[in-house]
Amino acid sequence: MKKTADPLTPQKHEFHLLQKQQRVLKHLKLLLLVPLKINDKMPNIRLIKDQFQYLVKEVLVIKYQHKLDEYINRFQPDLILALGSETLFPEENIAALKTSTVPKAIWMSDATGLSIVERKLALLFDYIFTQSLSNLFYYEGLLGKQSSYLPYVADTDIYFPRRVESRFKSDVLILGNFSKNNLLQSLAQSQWLTNLKVTAYGIGVENFSDFIVAITSSEHLSSYYNGTRMVINFSGSLQQVMEVSACGIFQMTQEHPNLQGYLIPQNGLISFSTFNQLTDFIKHYSSHSDEKRLAASLALQKNKHNYSYMQQGLTLLNAIFE
Amino acid sequence: MKCIAFVLPQFHQIPENDDWWGKGFTEWTNVKKASSLYPEHHQPNQPTNNNYYDLTEPEVRRWQAQIAKAHGIHGFCYYHYWFKGKQLLELPVQQILTSKEPDFPFCLSWANEPWTRRWDGTDHEVLMPQEYGEEQDWEIHFNVLLKAFVDERYIRVDGKPVFIIYRTSNIPRCEEMLQYWRKLALENGLEGLHLVRTLGGFPLTEQSGFDASLEYEPHYTFAHGGLNFLWSTKQVGDKEHSVIDYDQIWDSMLERTPHRDGEIIYPGAFVNWDNTPRKGVAGQSTLGSTPQKFGLYLSRQIERAKKLFNTEFIFINAWNEWAEGTYLEPDNKHQYQYLEAIKEALNRSAQ
Numbered sequence: 001m002k003k004t005a006d007p008l009t010p011q012k013h014e015f016h017l018l019q020k021q022q023r024v025l026k027h028l029k030l031l032l033l034v035p036l037k038i039n040d041k042m043p044n045i046r047l048i049k050d051q052f053q054y055l056v057k058e059v060l061v062i063k064y065q066h067k068l069d070e071y072i073n074r075f076q077p078d079l080i081l082a083l084g085s086e087t088l089f090p091e092e093n094i095a096a097l098k099t100s101t102v103p104k105a106i107w108m109s110d111a112t113g114l115s116i117v118e119r120k121l122a123l124l125f126d127y128i129f130t131q132s133l134s135n136l137f138y139y140e141g142l143l144g145k146q147s148s149y150l151p152y153v154a155d156t157d158i159y160f161p162r163r164v165e166s167r168f169k170s171d172v173l174i175l176g177n178f179s180k181n182n183l184l185q186s187l188a189q190s191q192w193l194t195n196l197k198v199t200a201y202g203i204g205v206e207n208f209s210d211f212i213v214a215i216t217s218s219e220h221l222s223s224y225y226n227g228t229r230m231v232i233n234f235s236g237s238l239q240q241v242m243e244v245s246a247c248g249i250f251q252m253t254q255e256h257p258n259l260q261g262y263l264i265p266q267n268g269l270i271s272f273s274t275f276n277q278l279t280d281f282i283k284h285y286s287s288h289s290d291e292k293r294l295a296a297s298l299a300l301q302k303n304k305h306n307y308s309y310m311q312q313g314l315t316l317l318n319a320i321f322e
Numbered sequence: 323m324k325c326i327a328f329v330l331p332q333f334h335q336i337p338e339n340d341d342w343w344g345k346g347f348t349e350w351t352n353v354k355k356a357s358s359l360y361p362e363h364h365q366p367n368q369p370t371n372n373n374y375y376d377l378t379e380p381e382v383r384r385w386q387a388q389i390a391k392a393h394g395i396h397g398f399c400y401y402h403y404w405f406k407g408k409q410l411l412e413l414p415v416q417q418i419l420t421s422k423e424p425d426f427p428f429c430l431s432w433a434n435e436p437w438t439r440r441w442d443g444t445d446h447e448v449l450m451p452q453e454y455g456e457e458q459d460w461e462i463h464f465n466v467l468l469k470a471f472v473d474e475r476y477i478r479v480d481g482k483p484v485f486i487i488y489r490t491s492n493i494p495r496c497e498e499m500l501q502y503w504r505k506l507a508l509e510n511g512l513e514g515l516h517l518v519r520t521l522g523g524f525p526l527t528e529q530s531g532f533d534a535s536l537e538y539e540p541h542y543t544f545a546h547g548g549l550n551f552l553w554s555t556k557q558v559g560d561k562e563h564s565v566i567d568y569d570q571i572w573d574s575m576l577e578r579t580p581h582r583d584g585e586i587i588y589p590g591a592f593v594n595w596d597n598t599p600r601k602g603v604a605g606q607s608t609l610g611s612t613p614q615k616f617g618l619y620l621s622r623q624i625e626r627a628k629k630l631f632n633t634e635f636i637f638i639n640a641w642n643e644w645a646e647g648t649y650l651e652p653d654n655k656h657q658y659q660y661l662e663a664i665k666e667a668l669n670r671s672a673q
Contacts, residue, residue, distance in 0.1 A: 163632035229584045247581075290546040
């Protein structure tokens with residue numbers, strides 16, 4: 001039987017843009033579109049599929065390149081959700097997306113900017129979920145689209161607490177853009193890092209390579225996280241904050257709009273906005289290891305409970321369905 | 323996985339305790355006089371077959387090792403009481419060293435708190451003060467320890483004898499003392515020392531010189547677990563008695579990050595906590611402990627030790643702290659269930 005026989009399924013494309021559909025989530029069928037290749041920006045598809053299966057009736061994962069209209073007809077999804085935003089769909093699937101009346105959403109992997117591909121993809125979907133608050137302003141300007149800030153969570157297959165080899169160990173690990181961040185530059189040039197083994201990951205770190213060991217690839221980032229005694233995070237990336245938390249490592253974060261609303265108590269995630277605040281915290285936590293451990297444990301637990309793909313998936317579905 | 327249980331080398335008469343607590347005092351004195359304070363509170367705890375043993379008897383130590391081994395426990399960690407040249411409760415370990423019996427791994431933990439009338443190491447009415455001295459005293463102490471360190475049963479890491487110190491921040495020149503001992507260890511033909519600091523229920527200052535830290539539970543979690551709703555009270559007569567939720571402590575232990583300050587950490591486990599035999603209503607007891615829960619929690623801690631902490635040791639408090647309600651030895655209520663829980667947990671982790 002055709003799914004359109006369901007009286008609760010909207011017949012008009014415009015309807016669900018104006019009003020959320022009343023649906024029992026556990027009755028929904030979700031068609032997940034994923035790229036052929038994955039990279040650092042992409043979320044863990046296995047985790048997403050697994051967690052969405054707790055929320056909806058059925059999840060089918062296919063590639064961007066599969067013949068979409070065939071799957072729409074055969075699977076009769078209630079929602080099409082595309083993951084990632086680095087490649088465009090084949091022309092035939094763009095046409096299928098445009099003609100389908102099924103609600104269509106994309107969960108962009110747009111943390112590092114806004115590419116032409118992302119701008120094009122945004123036009124194909126009714127609902128846009130972004131990794132970046134600054135991109136959100138762009139998507140909000142698109143007519144007839146509904147957009148939300150919804151970061152991917154930490155990939156717990158990669159980011160989890162463990163002991164690591166000594167080559168990954170450091171006293172302090174810095175995350176952020178060394179070229180653009182004045183506070184970060186002040187720290188790097190200050191006496192606070194003297195006599196410490198400092199590692200760093202971010203743009204411009206090579207200018208400080210005299211005393212900072214630059215992490216040049218993200219390949220072993222989780223090991224570097226697990227090997228440090230303290231992370232100072234200037235990145236403003238909520239995903240990166242979550243990844244550090246998921247490793248059970250103590251971190252201090254520079255205040256940033258992206259981190260507002262992050263559901264970790266203040267005593268779990270220590271935030272700073274001035275150089276003096278930062279240095280006070282460095283001084284304090286360098287000599288209070290068990291406070292550090294308590295904060296890291298709290299962040300680890302809250303991150304696990306508040307930022308799973310089940311939690312984010314529920315937020316995503318609730319933005320579309322009632 | 324190597325589970326090591328702390329052993330209290332009390333349970334025998336010593337002149338000092340005769341003086342301080344009355345003729346014939348042993349740990350059993352307090353254990354026997356304990357009473358139930360509220361309906362769910364089980365006291366007095368009684369060893370099976372009225373086995374109120376004397377730890378200076380070789381057959382008792384043989385029996386302990388035998389049942390510990392049979393249930394998968396790797397070894398014992400005996401408390402070592404050293405007060406600048408004066409030792410207390412040393413006889414059981416001395417006998418183990420001289421008799422070479424039982425054939426069971428062991429190590430020592432220097433319980434370096436002063437002895438007080440309150441049983442808690444606080445400086446109220448000190449019975450036996452704790453002092454640390456200088457190099458000459460450290461050497462005398464080391465030479466006493468050396469007799470144990472060279473014993474082939476002594477527990478080692480990378481060939482180095484494991485020596486635990488309880489309250490390290492009380493030691494004024496701790497790092498120097500540790501360096502001095504390491505030097506003496508090499509001079510005496512050892513491969514070095516594996517020195518472990520205890521993370522306990524007291525303020526923990528930053529200290530270097532140790533090879534690892536050890537979570538001493540449940541005290542570490544009491545003090546550093548950040549639990550706001552752990553403690554509650556029960557009305558006992560006209561007094562309030564402190565009650566602790568057994569599961570909350572374990573939950574906190576099992577949710578904690580393995581990272582602290584970059585050091586190796588040996589995770590801890592505890593059987594139960596009830597020090598009312600010593601302190602009566604002023605003591606603390608737990609609600610909700612069972613051998614089954616202990617086994618399940620221990621299983622998870624073993625998994626964490628392997629996967630997160632990357633360590634081969636778990637330290638269990640305790641083998642025989644009867645007056646603190648944390649013991650693995652069989653009693654009339656649970657028989658061998660706590661020991662069986664360890665065996666099952668180890669078997670599960672080995673599968």
